[in-house]
Amino acid sequence: MKIRTLIVDDEPHAMEIIRRYAAHIPEIEIVGTCSNAIEAFQTIQHNNIDLVFLDIKMPRLLGTDLVRSLKTPPLIIFTTAYQEYAIEGFDLNAIDYLLKPIPLKRFLQAIDKVMHFLNGDGKRGAAQQDAEAPAQQAPDHFLYLRIERRLIKVNTRDILWIESIKDYIKVVTKDKIFQTKQKISVTEKLLPTGEFMRIHRSFIIPLNKMEGYHPNHLLVAGNVIPIGRNYKQVCAEKFNPGTEIL
Template sequence: MPDMKELKVRTLIVDDEPHAVALIKKYAAEFAELEIVSTCHSALQALHFLQDESIDLVFLDIKMPGISGIDLIKSLPLPPKVIFTTAYQEYAVEGFDLNAVDYLLKPISFERFFKAAGKVICLFKGQMAISPAIAELPATTTMPHYLHLRIDRKIMKINTKDICWIESDKDYVKVVLKDRTLTAKQKISVIEQLLPIDAFMRIHRSFIVPVDRVEAYHANSVQVAGKTFTIGRQYKSACQTRLQS
């Protein structure tokens, strides 16, 4: 566990793609709390490294030659905290089943990395709010953010600005846009982790809405695109805070 007086999260990057390693290192350099100790280009190399070194956090690619990132974590008796990185969204559910801190879908935007880094830093600091050291997003986060969904054997790239709302339907989600509705086999809890934290809010176990599309709200409901959605009991307090800010 890192020292709380001056938080330094000892971090390992494991990815077989050099450009992915370079991007994560670049993003991590924006956070004084993240100390990149080393990088590995295979799960086997990481396994040997972890046998000799104490690491708090691993940015871990899932699909690599030989041993996968998931197999690596399953093989460790006391694994460090993990943020999975992959180009394959279908691995997200299994990643979260392993109690991963977060799951980053490639290509990774800085905005999404910011959310993941904030989570892990708060986790080590033992607090619920983002630390003051990372309270403001740099100007680079104005780039468009995309949600990548596997639909009909294709990956659909959806600008999150175009989303009206997201609805759960058992093991599927419906992403409602102005002109169409896209349905993908995915859990809404996984989709929630892939969205920009400042732009969307979960209002019910079955619904996620964009904050800037809320037209009206009540203690028990919100209106988006002319449609009224019930706010779930466990989400009321967080929703009211977001809506009144």
């Protein structure tokens, strides 16, 4: 089996590293390279491409925007020097996300994920099977947090609350507390719709863990979480309908 592979990067040196690594894998066939996302769009449209090593931050069009523009994108491995794009990359269902400079070990791990997927037992394949199966339970949803140069995967079902501390957020679960540099407004958009609620400029809570309501605070998993002044009315409408906060 040959995996027809395209490399998209505006840095020739980065392209050459992937070419050199790919030479160790007989299944990987490099069928082309592109220096920008627009050129890559045309190449993907007119060729049978199985896998794309895709840089994210490129002139004219971001790699993430390229993926969004494709109705049926090939397998994607994002490659970038900018770790802040990691969450967006995983939200686009990428096979993997490689942070430059790319070590050979991480490259091989990414290829292993591709092989598993093509053999029918990878993560994307499992997600597709779940979608086709009868709906019994909503699929797990995850936050991906960059902590000490690693991506930590947190199941949103385990979250007790999220707290903002300046430019950082603290994600509190029953067993652990995770802290990472990220704005709470960005985190709010990444949470599953209808399952979480912003009750303060510095706090987001999961609705299913709310145990008690007071006009000034909520009880969440036994913890008192304050309600911000600008959020009191919407909280009253949610948790004590018919009341009005003056």
